[in-house]
Amino acid sequence: MDPSRGYPQAKRLLQENFGDELKVTMAYMDKALKWTNIKSDDGKDLQSYALYLRGCCNTMQDLRIMEELDLPSNMKLIITKLPYKLKEKWRSTACDILERTGHRARFHNLVVFMEKQAKNLLDPLFGDILDHNRTKSAAISKQPSRPRSYGNSFATTVAVLTDEGDIRPNAKEKTFKCQNILDSCASCAFCEGKHYLKDCQKLKTQTRETIVEFLKTKGFCFGCLLRGHMSKDCKRRMTCERCQSKHPTILHLDRVKPFEPVKSRETSINSGQVTLKPGGVTWTGKDCALSIVPVQVKATKGSKSVLTYAFLDPGSSGTFCTERLRRQLNTRGRKTEILLRTMGQIKTVSSYELSGLEVGNLEGNTFIELPKVYTQDAIPVTKENVATQKDISNWPYLEKVRLNEIDADIDLLIGANSPRALEPWQIINAEDNGPYAVRTVFGWVINGPLDSCTAEETSRLPVLTANHISVTELKDLLVQQYNHDFPERKFDEKNEMSAEDHKFMKSAKSSVMLKNGHYYVTSTA
Known part of the structure; x- marks a missing residue:
């Protein structure tokens, strides 16, 4: 095109595709609200998130639509990305701002808070306060626990798979060697016998309450019988041999009929x-x-x-x-x-x-x-x-x-x-x-x-x-399970429930059902 016509046309296309305020705002907000969760003491990730939010805060001065990030609902979504201890600190900071100024905390207050916390974590002298020697020794002590309870997981990490899913010949030999090593060092945590926990005959003779208490005390996952994580995070759940559901066989719960009148x-x-x-x-x-x-x-x-x-x-x-x-x-x-x-x-x-x-x-x-x-x-x-x-x-x-x-x-x-x-x-x-x-x-x-x-x-x-x-009451059992899976904050009936909590409880109460030994709640969202 002639430059006198092409240049204005190019500017128009650039403005239409990359200069629309609504599109720019939605792109900023979408990235801010879908940021991955930040791990505890991860200063670099927290700093990256704080820098991005600072850019959003600066853009708010030119784009009025960006002020939606100042809404409490969007601020709460951003806070969910933070580690639990930073959530607690922000709660205290927000309360201080409200008492000092008489107004609630705004988006720019949250950005300043996150920048300060990232600066603290990245302090060159006192930023890293973890005991690495203790962490290293704990990691070493936990290494045998994985193959001890579940041999297949260790073997498959060594085996080399082809695109068709077959094991290469040289990898099969390594797999068998690793399995032999695994069998020789297997030790049951319940009876100290030379077998895996899922195969322990003495444990199978115990009541279900005894088994649950043992697994809870020793820190075993209720999904795969391994240590180091909880059942809500388990990605390798066992399959029950009795009902084919995703739980260990030793935790199977039979369904039985309700009360029946006694015969004459x-x-x-x-x-x-x-x-x-x-x-x-x-x-x-x-x-x-x-x-x-x-x-x-x-x-x-x-x-x-x-x-x-x-x-x-x-x-x-x-x-x-x-x-x-x-x-x-x-x-x-x-x-x-x-x-x-x-x-x-x-x-x-x-x-x-x-x-x-x-x-x-x-x-x-x-x-x-x-x-x-x-x-x-x-x-x-x-x-x-x-x-x-x-x-x-x-x-x-x-x-x-x-x-x-x-x-x-x-x-x-x-x-x-x-x-x-x-x-x-x-x-x-x-x-x-x-x-x-x-x-x-x-x-x-x-x-x-x-x-x-x-x-x-x-x-x-x-x-x-x-x-x-x-x-x-099943409500009491659910509370116990919530407190076990989410130990950061114990359930307290005296805590005030939000409108969303009431809506969820109403939905759960009307839709909960027992199927094949598991409880299901149908979501209405």
Whole structure:
């Protein structure tokens, strides 16, 4: 083109493609907000980020659109790129600025703060305060831990792969040699045997709680059983041999069914079958009495009371009632998920959490406030385990005991978390292999065999109920996991939650589900 026309055209094209204020602003902001996270004590990276932000700050004087970097939301994104200890320092600096000037900290204050911190880290005399000897010795001591627990990872770092994924001949020999060295030095951290932790037979016999506590204490990753990182950062998760999910087999959690009503005495004895229920293995029958007493239950703020039987179970760490009793009391409660640990079983069940319930004796002159009560479809005992006055008439030493009888089912289980309800006021010891009696705040309860064992009865199925119930809210387990994976700041229920936190909790509460032993939360973002 003729220079008189070409030069103005070139300037126009340059302005259109590289001089548009909006494009320039978006390019600056995009790079500033997508900067990689800065590691702790990395002065050079912090200085580079501070220099770039200084350029953004200078550009703000000419481009009004750049003032969007001054918004608190964008400043928070920039702060997330900093190490945790610098975040804390900035929080203190921002509070000082607010108290001193009466205005919040601005973008240029943040830039000055980062420049000062970078200058401190790059100080030629005192900038590097790390103990390199200690760091080096710690690195050396950690080297054997990687091949000790997971041999394949060490072997593949030595093997040379072709483009097709095959191992070159000279690399195979090195791989086998490294594997032999690895096998010779493998040592289990649990039993000190010559095998890997994932293959330890002694560890597999332990309870899941014991295994989790051991891995946590020794600093092992819950994804690959190696030290040096947490499960949230694990990139080499093991595959479970039982459910094919991404976790070690020793941490597998079986899914089990919720509570089921116990079969009747006639069905169990005549069929000769064993009935499984939440407390463990149960053969139903009337040969043995449990601590079951008639009570009345009511809501603290209500006047309606319901007569029912209560099972006083010292083997349970929680208190339960049936859905039927909840409906009779006309109380709604809060829907939740709980983890039940019983004999040989761990299960997750849906439940309602009820508060403000009271239980009292039939006379109505004594009431005890119950702790949190969780609902279930049924209580793991039947009326066959309730002793009557006729049942104890064969035992003269119990002649002073008077048992109240009502026409009701067993809709309440009171656990050890309500000690006043289980507290013994008086005890009549057993005689001649008979039952013993305990007087509680609600009246007398009978424990033990109700009939003498005859030759004919010894051929029947034994009558046994084994109960040990432990209840934990899933919310508490999630908090424990958050505190373990993010130790920089412990979760505190007293901390104020932002609007985003409330939105996330609402989404998580409505979408959480258990699938193949893992919990999934569906994002609504």
